[in-house]
């Protein structure tokens with residue numbers, strides 16, 4: 001484990017920020033190279049600017065640092081992708097392709113984050129099975145379906161050790177999401193702690209699969225550290241944490257902050273949410289590599305509010 005050198009793309013993003021910290025804790029600070037299109041401003045970590053569209057630069061960094069694993073988190077998410085579909089497709093697909101090609105060339109293990117966005121309106125929405133119709137309605141979803149298939153192809157054809165999960169919406173206090181349809185589920189906690197009324201861009205009864213950051217990081221590392229023979233699915237694993245509606249989060253927050261209020265002004269993101277599952281069957285992840293989530297909505301709410309209260313108090317004092 002100590003001999004791994006890990007490159008993370010999109011390291012400044014919502015998941016990357018937290019994942020790189022955990023990787024540094026486990027593998028050592030000098031074993032984790034954060035990369036992103038722009039510098040994070042943190043000069044205390046190993047960091048290189050990297051645009052995943054440039055394969056040559058990627059290869060230079062792999063050689064320079066002796067990289068053995070890549071967590072490829074750089075991507076354009078569902079809502080932002082709809083503003084400029086061709087651009088989102090190019091970044092999501094060319095980026096992944098470059099990663100898979102260098103993985104083949106340098107014999108690297110790869111993590112590819114897929115998403116519940118691979119599903120669409122033709123898929124059963126409750127307890128969505130692993131093997132279901134994949135007919136997504138966003139360019140992000142289309143790129144994730146194609147990406148999953150490319151991962152499986154590179155594994156079968158070239159033996160690339162690529163591993164992937166279909167993340168639900170991820171909720172964490174450590175970082176902000178950007179450009180997703182599930183982003184409301186983080187923003188709502190910030191509004192609640194700041195004493196603001198939250199304006200939700202989804203309908204109050206729009207149920208979506210969600211997961212706490214701690215569970216998401218643990219799932220990612222458990223999959224990446226599992227023996228290769230246990231990783232039987234090389235496209236992407238369904239992964240479940242919990243699921244809830246905006247109205248349910250509001251009620252849960254009100255148990256801690258009774259005066260908290262939300263209003264609803266659904267926009268184009270409601271249509272995206274309506275095409276996604278409400279809940280996920282992750283039986284294969286549980287069976288193959290022992291996945292089990294720990295956080296439900298009450299635990300997420302209590303932990304988010306406690307950490308964000310601390311954060312906002314520290315910023316005003």
Ligand code: AKB
Nearest residue numbers: 077078115180181182
């Ligand atoms: C998004 O909303 O686009 C992402 C996702 C579910 O993949 N959070």
